[in-house]
Amino acid sequence: MFDAIVIGSGMSGGMAAKELCELGLKTLVLERGRKIEHGASYNDWMQPWDLPTGGGVPEEVLEKDYPIQRQCYAVNTATQQYWVKDSQHPYETPENKPFSWIRGYHLGGRSIMWGRQTYRYSEMDFSANARDGHGVDWPIRYADMAPWYDKVETFIGVSGENDGLAQLPDGKFLPVMPMTDGEKLFKTAVEKNFAGRKVIMGRCAHLTQPQPHHIELGRNPCQYRSLCERGCSFGAYHSSLSSSLPAATRTGNLTLVTDAIVHSIITDPKTGKATGVRVIDQNTKKGTTYEAKVVFLCASTIGSAQVLLQSANEANPRGLANSSDQVGRNLMDHVYGPSVMAVMDGPETFHRGRRPNGIYIPRYRNLDGQTEPYLRGYGYQGRVMRQGWHGVAMGAPGVGTELKDRIRHPGAWMVGLSGFGEMLPNPENRVTLSATRKDEWGLPLLNIHCEHGENDKELGRRILEDAKAMVTAAGGRIIKESSKLHPPGLGIHEMGTARMGHDPKTSVLNKHNQAHDVPNLFVTDGAAMTSSGCQNPSLTYMAMSARAANYASELLKAGTI
Amino acid sequence: MIELDRRHMLEGLAALIGLSALPADALAAAARKPSLLDAPTTALLAAVSDTFIPRTDTPGAVQAKVPATVDGLLRDWANPAHRAAHIAALKAIDTAARAKTGKPFALLTPAARKTFLTGYDLENFSNPDYYKLKDLLVTAYYMSEPGATVELRYEHVPGAWEPSIPLTKDTRAWAGHNVG
Numbered sequence: 100m101f102d103a104i105v106i107g108s109g110m111s112g113g114m115a116a117k118e119l120c121e122l123g124l125k126t127l128v129l130e131r132g133r134k135i136e137h138g139a140s141y142n143d144w145m146q147p148w149d150l151p152t153g154g155g156v157p158e159e160v161l162e163k164d165y166p167i168q169r170q171c172y173a174v175n176t177a178t179q180q181y182w183v184k185d186s187q188h189p190y191e192t193p194e195n196k197p198f199s200w201i202r203g204y205h206l207g208g209r210s211i212m213w214g215r216q217t218y219r220y221s222e223m224d225f226s227a228n229a230r231d232g233h234g235v236d237w238p239i240r241y242a243d244m245a246p247w248y249d250k251v252e253t254f255i256g257v258s259g260e261n262d263g264l265a266q267l268p269d270g271k272f273l274p275v276m277p278m279t280d281g282e283k284l285f286k287t288a289v290e291k292n293f294a295g296r297k298v299i300m301g302r303c304a305h306l307t308q309p310q311p312h313h314i315e316l317g318r319n320p321c322q323y324r325s326l327c328e329r330g331c332s333f334g335a336y337h338s339s340l341s342s343s344l345p346a347a348t349r350t351g352n353l354t355l356v357t358d359a360i361v362h363s364i365i366t367d368p369k370t371g372k373a374t375g376v377r378v379i380d381q382n383t384k385k386g387t388t389y390e391a392k393v394v395f396l397c398a399s400t401i402g403s404a405q406v407l408l409q410s411a412n413e414a415n416p417r418g419l420a421n422s423s424d425q426v427g428r429n430l431m432d433h434v435y436g437p438s439v440m441a442v443m444d445g446p447e448t449f450h451r452g453r454r455p456n457g458i459y460i461p462r463y464r465n466l467d468g469q470t471e472p473y474l475r476g477y478g479y480q481g482r483v484m485r486q487g488w489h490g491v492a493m494g495a496p497g498v499g500t501e502l503k504d505r506i507r508h509p510g511a512w513m514v515g516l517s518g519f520g521e522m523l524p525n526p527e528n529r530v531t532l533s534a535t536r537k538d539e540w541g542l543p544l545l546n547i548h549c550e551h552g553e554n555d556k557e558l559g560r561r562i563l564e565d566a567k568a569m570v571t572a573a574g575g576r577i578i579k580e581s582s583k584l585h586p587p588g589l590g591i592h593e594m595g596t597a598r599m600g601h602d603p604k605t606s607v608l609n610k611h612n613q614a615h616d617v618p619n620l621f622v623t624d625g626a627a628m629t630s631s632g633c634q635n636p637s638l639t640y641m642a643m644s645a646r647a648a649n650y651a652s653e654l655l656k657a658g659t660i
Numbered sequence: 661m662i663e664l665d666r667r668h669m670l671e672g673l674a675a676l677i678g679l680s681a682l683p684a685d686a687l688a689a690a691a692r693k694p695s696l697l698d699a700p701t702t703a704l705l706a707a708v709s710d711t712f713i714p715r716t717d718t719p720g721a722v723q724a725k726v727p728a729t730v731d732g733l734l735r736d737w738a739n740p741a742h743r744a745a746h747i748a749a750l751k752a753i754d755t756a757a758r759a760k761t762g763k764p765f766a767l768l769t770p771a772a773r774k775t776f777l778t779g780y781d782l783e784n785f786s787n788p789d790y791y792k793l794k795d796l797l798v799t800a801y802y803m804s805e806p807g808a809t810v811e812l813r814y815e816h817v818p819g820a821w822e823p824s825i826p827l828t829k830d831t832r833a834w835a836g837h838n839v840g
Binding site: 148153154159278279280322323324447449484485486487488492496499500507509510 | 808
């Protein structure tokens with residue numbers, strides 16, 4: 100019997116486990132994938148010429164095993180071990196309504212391959228649904244989250260700057276990674292030409308200056324390699340393997356079981372409370388049941404909905420914690436795809452090192468009330484750097500010494516911008532269990548039905564329009580633009596399938612991420628999100644995980660759950 | 661058949677950058693796999709690669725083993741349709757050279773190869789099959805150890821981010837991934 104079981108070892112599960120262990124609770128973490136080791140499992144030592152098949156996964160392998168995962172920018176031979184084989188982990192989507200579910204099943208989950216951009220949600224985000232009536236109201240506000248954002252940022256280490264923006268709250272930051280001269284120029288041009296828009300340095304979960312509590316965990320400063328998605332042997336960015344699980348382990352309270360696919364959360368029919376978790380070993384297919392006083396579900400937005408639906412029983416025929424019928428619904432991702440690239444004049448300077456971070460343009464639409472013909476808003480990630488060898492080589496014809504000379508020299512300043520828009524919650528965007536098809540472990544396949552609504556599509560158009568105006572104002576000459584919205588899912592910010600809310604009739608979780616229906620069950624990953632904001636969401640999942648873990652510990656100690 | 665003396669050039673290259681220090685097992689593993697392309701196609705690939713990226717004060721494509729790398733990529737990375745398209749795009753260069761000069765591309769002098777390929781490159785820049793082949797050859801060079809470290813500059817562990825350094829006519833571009 101454990102005090103707590105945490106399902107999932109990724110971004111959210113790692114943080115929940117760390118907090119629960121530090122609070123003195125005997126904690127079991129269940130991970131469906133295989134065990135991997137910090138450092139020993141990584142390929143970050145491979146130089147460009149060491150990469151198998153030049154870094155490109157063989158095309159026939161991509162077609163057969165990774166038709167969905169291959170859409171992700173980070174898939175290559177150095178990271179291939181981290182992506183699920185779609186052939187082994189299929190799911191259903193309706194015809195012409197693709198959803199790109201990008202994932203990895205191994206210890207640490209997507210905390211190994213994440214983009215590391217780290218932003219707080221603001222008061223505006225937590226009141227968005229109340230303001231325009233889409234979705235249900237968040238049962239929390241910024242003040243509820245602020246201390247937990249402080250705590251998590253301090254623990255994981257976030258490089259950034261306090262920019263004093265209400266829509267993107269300041270935080271506890273390590274030294275910022277400075278802008279290139281091209282970025283400074285772009286910032287000046289945008290801020291001069293567009294009142295209310297700010298170009299700031301990206302905030303990322305990298306140690307620019309490790310603090311004693313980072314060094315104690317064996318973490319080192321960022322080496323500016325930009326090989327992050329392979330796993331970082333320096334432990335310079337936060338992941339479960341470099342940071343949260345080592346912190347949990349050193350308490351002596353952590354038990355880790357890998358290869359354990361959750362079959363269901365078991366409840367006591369008399370009390371309605373969770374009593375444990377039934378798992379299937381992914382290799383032997385043998386079943387085991389673990390018992391605990393409290394269960395944290397951190398299996399990822401879609402995975403957590405799947406576990407709740409799979410846990411249906413006589414008392415809960417629609418799935419566990421689903422009296423509201425909201426489990427699996429309101430699936431969101433960020434509106435993603437529209438982007439521009441432009442050549443820009445700039446100072447005769449260059450840069451050294453590969454900065455694993457870029458510039459950020461926080462949301463500037465509909466900040467102080469509804470002023471636009473569409474709802475909510477969008478932000479941008481980008482960078483201004485001198486064009487690298489590949490673009491210089493392939494951007495114009497050329498042969499021989501002239502071509503070689505051209506590539507030898509750093510290229511022109513290039514600005515790139517890519518938008519992230521807030522997708523509205525829609526109950527019809529949902530995951531359900533397939534009625535007929537099962538996976539190799541006998542569990543029902545998921546059916547994912549998700550499509551962009553009119554407001555989402557409009558944001559996509561506005562993202563491109565504004566991006567073009569901003570790069571043009573900075574003197575940029577556009578060389579590439581894309582208006583295409585990627586399928587939902589490919590933003591890899593999926594969320595919303597077990598939303599928080601005030602009312603048990605219309606939401607799954609209360610203001611403590613506690614299931615309305617099951618008092619000792621907490622869901623603290625992206626599933627809990629009531630609206631999507633337009634910021635990268637991982638920090639919020641971690642802050643919710645830490646907050647809920649502390650609340651659950653209080654309840655356990657008081658004997659109320 | 662081709663004028664390029666690979667052995668001689670590889671010896672020179674080995675002295676230059678210490679290729680002899682490459683792990684013996686990696687070299688042996690690469691050598692064990694049979695080539696995909698036949699000898700005439702390999703010669704054509706070598707001639708085209710080295711015309712794109714010739715030897716200057718730094719190694720050219722043949723010295724950087726681009727033909728062997730591309731042979732390996734076509735064999736182990738490309739799917740059958742793309743493999744066929746790349747080989748067809750390569751052979752199309754030879755066909756056009758024969759039509760224009762009366763000689764196979766690989767038998768032209770280096771100067772004549774360059775003249776021909778410069779015109780062909782301009783005419784075919786928007787031909788996707790040709791563009792992809794050129795991309796493959798050029799990328800194979802700049803991702804090779806000589807291309808990345810002798811021609812360009814590569815630091816596996818930069819250790820610092822310097823956002824503004826002087827740019828002179830001698831400044832070399834950074835090699836590798838994610839460099840702009």
